[in-house]
Amino acid sequence: MKFPYFYQQMLGFLSVIIMLLTISVVSIVLFARNTAIKGTENRLFAYAESIVDVNLESNQLSHFQSLLGNQGVTFFVFDSNGDLVFPKLSENIETRVVPEEEDRLRDGERVSLTTEQADLYGNPRDTAYIYLPYFTSSAGDYAGFVAVSAPVSQIERQMSDLKRNLFNAFLISTIIAIIMSFVFARYQVKRVNGLRQAAHMVAEGNYDIRIKHKDRDEIDNLSQDFNKMIYALDMSRQEVERQEERRKTFMQDAAHEMRTPLTTINGLLEGLEYDVIPESQRLRSIQLMRKETKRMIRLVNENLDYENIRANRIILNKHILPVSEILDEIKEQMANIAESSNNKLKIDSLENLTVYADYDRFKQILVNLIKNAIQFTDDGLIEVSGMKTETGTKIIIKDNGIGMTEDQIKNIWDRYYKADISRTNTKYGESGLGLSIVQQLAEMHKAKLEVESEPEKGTTFTIEFPDSKD
Numbered sequence: 001m002k003f004p005y006f007y008q009q010m011l012g013f014l015s016v017i018i019m020l021l022t023i024s025v026v027s028i029v030l031f032a033r034n035t036a037i038k039g040t041e042n043r044l045f046a047y048a049e050s051i052v053d054v055n056l057e058s059n060q061l062s063h064f065q066s067l068l069g070n071q072g073v074t075f076f077v078f079d080s081n082g083d084l085v086f087p088k089l090s091e092n093i094e095t096r097v098v099p100e101e102e103d104r105l106r107d108g109e110r111v112s113l114t115t116e117q118a119d120l121y122g123n124p125r126d127t128a129y130i131y132l133p134y135f136t137s138s139a140g141d142y143a144g145f146v147a148v149s150a151p152v153s154q155i156e157r158q159m160s161d162l163k164r165n166l167f168n169a170f171l172i173s174t175i176i177a178i179i180m181s182f183v184f185a186r187y188q189v190k191r192v193n194g195l196r197q198a199a200h201m202v203a204e205g206n207y208d209i210r211i212k213h214k215d216r217d218e219i220d221n222l223s224q225d226f227n228k229m230i231y232a233l234d235m236s237r238q239e240v241e242r243q244e245e246r247r248k249t250f251m252q253d254a255a256h257e258m259r260t261p262l263t264t265i266n267g268l269l270e271g272l273e274y275d276v277i278p279e280s281q282r283l284r285s286i287q288l289m290r291k292e293t294k295r296m297i298r299l300v301n302e303n304l305d306y307e308n309i310r311a312n313r314i315i316l317n318k319h320i321l322p323v324s325e326i327l328d329e330i331k332e333q334m335a336n337i338a339e340s341s342n343n344k345l346k347i348d349s350l351e352n353l354t355v356y357a358d359y360d361r362f363k364q365i366l367v368n369l370i371k372n373a374i375q376f377t378d379d380g381l382i383e384v385s386g387m388k389t390e391t392g393t394k395i396i397i398k399d400n401g402i403g404m405t406e407d408q409i410k411n412i413w414d415r416y417y418k419a420d421i422s423r424t425n426t427k428y429g430e431s432g433l434g435l436s437i438v439q440q441l442a443e444m445h446k447a448k449l450e451v452e453s454e455p456e457k458g459t460t461f462t463i464e465f466p467d468s469k470d
């Protein structure tokens with residue numbers, strides 16, 4: 001069943017307001033009626049006291065009777081047996097006494113009974129009754145009681161006036177309440193609809209939309225979070241688009257890259273098949289084929305590695321590792337490429353320096369950083385140094401190669417990014433995946449990775465591995 005938010009709000013506001021109004025009206029009417037009746041009863045008790053005060057002298061009582069009769073007040077005096085003493089009534093009129101109350105009167109208690117029953121003559125009307133006991137002046141024994149009654153129709157009249165006025169007030173308040181609820185509900189619903197529309201627009205791909213909000217209530221907080229969410233969505237959308245763009249370029253590059261070695265390999269294989277390659281060239285051809293295949297395998301592996309790291313499929317096996325030994329191994333591996341670009345690779349003596357990391361991944365990080373340094377430097381110097389810090393181990397890879405601009409630095413961690421696309425394969429990196437892998441691995445090690453670079457001056461990568469074993 002559909003029950004729009006607007007009606008829910010209206011109903012909520014209205015039910016609270018109407019309930020409060022109803023409670024107030026009922027309490028006011030009850031309170032006013034009770035106060036009025038109490039007032040009448042007090043008046044009747046005062047009359048009864050005056051009647052007792054005159055010692056129940058007959059002519060005084062007759063005087064009272066005519067005096068009070070004018071005000072519609074009737075009184076009767078009974079003796080201790082409950083027999084009527086005053087006034088003397090003709091035989092055919094029967095007085096009605098209330099025997100249940102007599103015990104209370106004997107105890108000296110005042111009794112007030114205001115009920116919708118017949119008066120002492122038996123006439124049906126709204127009447128206030130009170131009974132006041134009196135006692136012998138000598139011994140103080142119970143001597144009887146005075147019953148006084150007066151109509152309360154006056155009060156009922158006042159009450160119906162009051163009820164009418166209150167009902168009018170109730171009607172006016174209800175109308176005002178409806179208008180106010182309508183305005184409030186509309187205001188709230190408008191805000192919710194604003195959010196809805198914004199969500200709709202985001203769903204349609206408009207990420208520029210922002211909801212205006214102050215800092216007043218939950219809907220404002222929701223709007224604020226909503227804006228943050230759109231921003232985050234926009235950022236990740238842009239990132240996905242950027243990656244997709246680079247992936248496309250990479251696929252084109254890769255197709256291009258692979259076509260050449262595959263054609264080379266195919267040509268060489270054909271030559272071997274038809275025996276057109278001279279014996280002396282055979283080994284060289286096979287070596288060339290191996291080199292090309294190796295390069296293609298590396299390209300594929302790097303892509304797979306990145307995906308594995310991203311999907312959390314890599315488990316680190318951390319140990320305390322000797323940095324200097326690992327760097328020696330890397331130096332040996334890199335000697336060739338360093339030499340081919342006339343670079344000198346200088347590694348500080350880092351005896352006794354240790355790092356807490358996964359052996360393979362630590363090596364992979366350093367290989368990538370050192371290989372980059374060599375690849376983007378000509379006739380230069382690549383220096384690798386390291387040191388213990390307060391919380392871990394820092395490794396610094398510094399080159400004096402081509403360097404990077406600030407804009408380039410921002411992007412180097414992205415997949416498939418190459419600062420200069422004209423630098424295709426071979427010498428200048430291959431897939432543009434190296435640093436994004438390094439960054440993921442550093443993150444897994446909780447290591448801090450930083451870069452400083454200046455075009456034509458050189459680049460320094462710093463990575464600090466924490467010591468903690470958590």
Ligand SMILES: Nc1ncnc2c1ncn2[C@@H]1O[C@H](COP(=O)(O)OP(=O)(O)OP(=O)(O)O)[C@@H](O)[C@H]1O
Nearest residue numbers: 372373376412418419429430431432433434435459
């Ligand atoms: N030491 C450096 N000096 C100058 N530019 C660098 C350096 N290291 C990285 N870069 C820039 O950052 C880009 C990204 O580096 P990354 O290692 O991710 O990719 P790549 O070296 O091009 O390819 P891959 O490492 O996958 O073979 C490089 O193409 C280069 O433009």
Ligand SMILES: [Mg+2]
Nearest residue numbers: 372429434435
């Ligand atoms: Mg690289």
